[in-house]
Amino acid sequence: MTLRAKVERLTALTRRRGMLRQAFSGLDSGPGSGIHGGLRSGRGTPHADNLLLEETVRERTAALESANAKLSSSLEQLHATQAQLLFADRLIALGRIAAGVGHEINNPLAFILSNLEYIHQELQQKERLSEQDRQEILEALAETRDGAERIRLIVRDLQTLSRAEDVGSGPAELASVVRTAAKMAMHELRHRARLVVECDGVPPVQGNGSRLGQVFLNLLLNAAQSIPPGNAEGNEVRVVARPGEPGHVLVEVRDTGCGIAPEHRERIFDPFFTTKPLGVGTGLGLAVCHGIVTSLGGTLTMESAPGQGSIFRVCLPVA
Numbered sequence: 311m312t313l314r315a316k317v318e319r320l321t322a323l324t325r326r327r328g329m330l331r332q333a334f335s336g337l338d339s340g341p342g343s344g345i346h347g348g349l350r351s352g353r354g355t356p357h358a359d360n361l362l363l364e365e366t367v368r369e370r371t372a373a374l375e376s377a378n379a380k381l382s383s384s385l386e387q388l389h390a391t392q393a394q395l396l397f398a399d400r401l402i403a404l405g406r407i408a409a410g411v412g413h414e415i416n417n418p419l420a421f422i423l424s425n426l427e428y429i430h431q432e433l434q435q436k437e438r439l440s441e442q443d444r445q446e447i448l449e450a451l452a453e454t455r456d457g458a459e460r461i462r463l464i465v466r467d468l469q470t471l472s473r474a475e476d477v478g479s480g481p482a483e484l485a486s487v488v489r490t491a492a493k494m495a496m497h498e499l500r501h502r503a504r505l506v507v508e509c510d511g512v513p514p515v516q517g518n519g520s521r522l523g524q525v526f527l528n529l530l531l532n533a534a535q536s537i538p539p540g541n542a543e544g545n546e547v548r549v550v551a552r553p554g555e556p557g558h559v560l561v562e563v564r565d566t567g568c569g570i571a572p573e574h575r576e577r578i579f580d581p582f583f584t585t586k587p588l589g590v591g592t593g594l595g596l597a598v599c600h601g602i603v604t605s606l607g608g609t610l611t612m613e614s615a616p617g618q619g620s621i622f623r624v625c626l627p628v629a
Contacts, residue, residue: 418457425450425457481514481629482522484551484559491526492549495534502537503545503566505530512551512559515626517606522626525602525610528595529563529622536567536620554625558608561624570614578612 429450432443439447488509492499499505515522526549533547545566554560570578579600603610607627614620 495530533565
């Protein structure tokens with residue numbers, strides 16, 4: 311029962327003056343004795359006692375309403391802070407992949423500019439084009455279009471991950487979400503481990519594509535940073551999705567990294583807890599991931615041992 315319901319019930323009881331008088335009379339065994347006598351000796355009459363009780367209830371009701379208003383305000387501030395924290399972590403993740411994204415954009419941009427320069431020179435130098443020249447220009451234009459499309463897709467993925475406002479919760483295709491996160495994390499992964507993704511064939515899950523993308527991007531970046539660069543063929547990061555418990559889909563992110571020490575496992579999802587060097591980790595990533603997954607009705611668990619890698623399991627309800 312809520313506090314407001316309790317107060318309303320108490321107020322209704324105090325209005326039954328006749329019942330209160332009867333109760334007091336039954337408890338009164340003589341002048342100056344029992345509850346009734348005690349109240350009478352202190353205030354004079356049952357009527358006065360009832361008025362005092364009603365006044366006390368009104369004061370308590372006002373105090374509870376004031377406390378409830380303050381609590382509502384605090385909850386609104388908490389929700390606003392939580393939303394800002396989620397967005398801040400998203401920007402931190404994007405900052406971690408900024409160099410890789412720049413490289414991914416620069417490659418197609420370079421041959422776009424090169425092809426445009428070639429086409430410009432050809433059209434300037436030749437009044438009439440041979441069939442061979444025409445085919446070469448068409449091929450250059452096709453490559454230019456492909457490069458621009460590649461940049462468009464990269465920007466779209468960035469917008470999905472950096473969107474400040476959620477677009478609601480509904481069916482989300484896990485395979486698409488994981489592939490987008492994998493593309494964003496690939497620059498961090500490619501020199502450290504092979505990435506294997508097996509997420510096809512599972513039903514859509516209840517969630518938000520942007521938030522789930524943030525979860526898997528963080529998990530992939532953490533997996534990458536647990537593996538030293540230089541031996542990509544000897545290490546692996548594997549993302550596997552399969553049916554879990556009834557009505558749920560289970561996604562496992564496994565790595566062959568350094569693992570997590572036993573003394574750190576219990577705190578791994580605590581905000582601001584990190585084992586990374588100063589300036590490398592904020593300690594927000596896994597805490598935010600845990601909050602996102604639980605808010606969607608799922609669970610996020612971890613299994614790890616030093617020198618044997620880690621497994622993060624995300625269990626989400628089917629849409």
